[in-house]
Amino acid sequence: MKGFKLTILNDILSPQDLKSLSRTDLDNLAGELRSRILETVSKNGGHLASNLGIVETTLAIHLVFDAPDDQIVFDVGHQCYAHKLLTGRQQQFNTLRQWQGISGFTNRNECDAFGAGHSGTSVSAALGLAMANQLDGKQHYVVAVVGDGSFTNGMIYEALNNCNKKNLRLIIILNDNEMSISENVGGLSNYLSKIRNSQNYFNLKHHTQSVLHRIPLVGEGLIKGTRKFKKQIKKRVVAENFFEHLGLDYLGPVDGGDLKKLESVLSEAKSKQNCCLVHVHTVKGKGYQHAEEHPERYHSSGPFDLSKGIEAKPSGDTFSAVFGKIMVAAANTNASICAITAAMTGGTGLDKFSQAHPQRFYDVGIAEEHAVTFAAGLSANGKTPVCAIYSTFVQRVYDQLIHDAAIQKLPLIMALDRCGLVPGDGITHQGIYDCSYLCSIPGIKIYSPETYDEMKMSFATCFENKSLAVIRYPKGAEKKYDRSGFIKLKGLSYQDFFNQDVNRAAHQTVKPEIVMVTYGRITENAYDAIALLRATYSIRLIKLVKVYPLDLSEMLPLLQQPELVYILEEGVKSGGIGEKLAAAIAQDEQINPGKLRIRAIENPLMEQGDLTSLYDCCGFLPGQIATEIAKIVEKKTA
Ligand SMILES: Cc1ncc(C[n+]2csc(CCOP(=O)(O)OP(=O)(O)O)c2C)c(N)n1
Ligand SMILES: CC(=O)[C@@H](O)[C@H](O)COP(=O)(O)O
Ligand SMILES: [Mg+2]
Numbered sequence: 001m002k003g004f005k006l007t008i009l010n011d012i013l014s015p016q017d018l019k020s021l022s023r024t025d026l027d028n029l030a031g032e033l034r035s036r037i038l039e040t041v042s043k044n045g046g047h048l049a050s051n052l053g054i055v056e057t058t059l060a061i062h063l064v065f066d067a068p069d070d071q072i073v074f075d076v077g078h079q080c081y082a083h084k085l086l087t088g089r090q091q092q093f094n095t096l097r098q099w100q101g102i103s104g105f106t107n108r109n110e111c112d113a114f115g116a117g118h119s120g121t122s123v124s125a126a127l128g129l130a131m132a133n134q135l136d137g138k139q140h141y142v143v144a145v146v147g148d149g150s151f152t153n154g155m156i157y158e159a160l161n162n163c164n165k166k167n168l169r170l171i172i173i174l175n176d177n178e179m180s181i182s183e184n185v186g187g188l189s190n191y192l193s194k195i196r197n198s199q200n201y202f203n204l205k206h207h208t209q210s211v212l213h214r215i216p217l218v219g220e221g222l223i224k225g226t227r228k229f230k231k232q233i234k235k236r237v238v239a240e241n242f243f244e245h246l247g248l249d250y251l252g253p254v255d256g257g258d259l260k261k262l263e264s265v266l267s268e269a270k271s272k273q274n275c276c277l278v279h280v281h282t283v284k285g286k287g288y289q290h291a292e293e294h295p296e297r298y299h300s301s302g303p304f305d306l307s308k309g310i311e312a313k314p315s316g317d318t319f320s321a322v323f324g325k326i327m328v329a330a331a332n333t334n335a336s337i338c339a340i341t342a343a344m345t346g347g348t349g350l351d352k353f354s355q356a357h358p359q360r361f362y363d364v365g366i367a368e369e370h371a372v373t374f375a376a377g378l379s380a381n382g383k384t385p386v387c388a389i390y391s392t393f394v395q396r397v398y399d400q401l402i403h404d405a406a407i408q409k410l411p412l413i414m415a416l417d418r419c420g421l422v423p424g425d426g427i428t429h430q431g432i433y434d435c436s437y438l439c440s441i442p443g444i445k446i447y448s449p450e451t452y453d454e455m456k457m458s459f460a461t462c463f464e465n466k467s468l469a470v471i472r473y474p475k476g477a478e479k480k481y482d483r484s485g486f487i488k489l490k491g492l493s494y495q496d497f498f499n500q501d502v503n504r505a506a507h508q509t510v511k512p513e514i515v516m517v518t519y520g521r522i523t524e525n526a527y528d529a530i531a532l533l534r535a536t537y538s539i540r541l542i543k544l545v546k547v548y549p550l551d552l553s554e555m556l557p558l559l560q561q562p563e564l565v566y567i568l569e570e571g572v573k574s575g576g577i578g579e580k581l582a583a584a585i586a587q588d589e590q591i592n593p594g595k596l597r598i599r600a601i602e603n604p605l606m607e608q609g610d611l612t613s614l615y616d617c618c619g620f621l622p623g624q625i626a627t628e629i630a631k632i633v634e635k636k637t638a
Helices: 015-020 023-044 048-053 055-064 081-086 122-135 154-160 186-197 201-214 224-237 259-270 289-293 319-333 351-356 368-380 391-406 434-438 452-465 520-533 552-559 577-586 611-618 622-637
Strands: 071-074 142-147 170-176 249-255 276-281 337-341 361-363 384-390 412-417 445-447 468-472 492-497 514-519 539-544 546-548 564-572 596-601
Touching (some): 015 055, 023 048, 023 055, 023 081, 023 259, 048 055, 048 289, 055 142, 055 170, 055 259, 071 122, 122 154, 122 170, 170 259, 186 249, 319 337, 319 412, 319 452, 337 368, 351 361, 368 384, 368 391, 384 391, 391 412, 391 434, 434 468, 434 546, 434 564, 445 452, 452 468, 492 552, 514 520, 514 552, 514 577, 514 622, 520 564, 520 622, 552 577, 564 577, 564 622, 577 596, 596 611, 596 622
Parallel strands (some): 071 142, 142 170, 249 276, 337 361, 337 384, 384 412, 412 468, 514 539, 514 564
Antiparallel strands (some): 492 539
16 A cells, blocks of 8 residues: 555545546545555554445535535544545544544544544434524534444434434434444344345335326325325335334435445435435445454554554453453353443453353443443342443443442442553543542442452452442553562552662561552552652552552551652542542541642543553653652652
């Protein structure tokens, strides 16, 4: 792909420039868009397969509609790369997903009609935009683009239920590529495949309708009563589908690779008086053979060699993979263990479990709320459910955890993946809120293992204790550094970095000047910061594994001596573990609350970027931590 000349794309400064292109130019442009997407994702990482599949649909949308007056709302937003390239962001496209570059999702700051990252929001947002237009007497259209996977999300149906208003300039494009990240699941996916496979349904329907139009007595232009009669006949001859029953017009399925047909069907949708759903059949990964053959592998990828494709096997363990192993091993000996995922089998490491224990594995679709209440139901009838969900998507299940688990006093284990800062995906995917909001759920216990061993122990404890518990861990692998000096207590471990000549037994009597308290992946940063400080100060590092409720009887005695207690937290400051500890210290007569400092995330609206840039922005790099601590101590002793 290197050196591929993008002759047409270079001249597209706005969607208006598309409108004068010839058919041949448009076809070539589709190829150029794919090349640019491939080239960029192979360098920066990103969501490849979905973007390759939706190129012609995006072109058709921008040919038929007039953005930005007409507003396009992408569900999830991970498939918006062609849209970005056609809407004035070509120059920055090489900065995709990079620090201070452009986001891999739709982003209102970048001039998209609505931002996203989480699934299922598009139709509600688009309906709101369309209603606002209607109130203002504006004639603009709003187009929601939703994948078949996202159509498994309940919010879509809540929104569809409200779309049956007259003269609503709202068009919903169902981008059906037969895939979520992995294969799409459930009754809806079967139903869509039925519509697709009812051969020529669309053609038959159109043919029937045009025949009906031609019958003299019921033809166009006749009085209302006759129209009613015509509708009755239509209904009998052509069965309505689910969407039509909800009061929407339905067009499709249309071949999503056929730009001319797409344009014609979208133009027809525009002419409808109702909200219209256009069902487009696309191919995930289209145009790059590796991605067409393995759409799941190319859903979201890191950088890779375009000529070779992505290696089949990930190398080495990750927290997700270790979680998968823990689950398989536990379920081998405990028949009550069940695993639930909301469309993230591979990402959460549950693929092995799904093969080893298919009867006890549930992929419920992109339906986190349902996943948790469903798990609570399993729990109520004696099962041991483990819900594996990314931290960011758990934001959706706050009420389910309170109403359906905590209040019911039901044991339930939440395995939270992708906790902490999430580099490439950015602002919508940061796993930095969970500790803060989950702490207030009655009876909840939160563990934040930093190592695979701690993770295993946390799960073992939770399987045994049968309570409402959260085990949270980051994306990727455990950090490698020397942990041999840590002394384990119940819910924490600690290590003293005093004068190296002092032996461990003597530590008890030596006074640490600084105590650092931290948890999770960022412990390594604390450890590295200590390496910069230990020649000057004696420091104690406390690593929490059980982060909530805090085991104060273990911890407070360790905090009494130092001049400074410095809490380092890869999560939001507001309501976080640091603030919980501060509140506990404030009530302890032995500890002066004035010696506490919290370094946590104060501006959580953190865009995408590499982890080092994100850490830098938060003051989390070891050098920054060391400098801050030295300054505080100097000020105190001055
Ligand atoms: C609430 C929520 N849960 C899970 C995800 C993770 N996720 C991102 S894309 C995706 C699959 C979407 O499938 P579909 O809508 O069909 O789009 P496609 O990738 O096939 O184009 C999932 C599960 C998410 N973004 N939001
Ligand atoms: C769009 C989305 O929400 C997912 O595709 C997410 O980007 C996947 O992240 P991982 O690649 O870390 O599984
Ligand atoms: Mg799909």
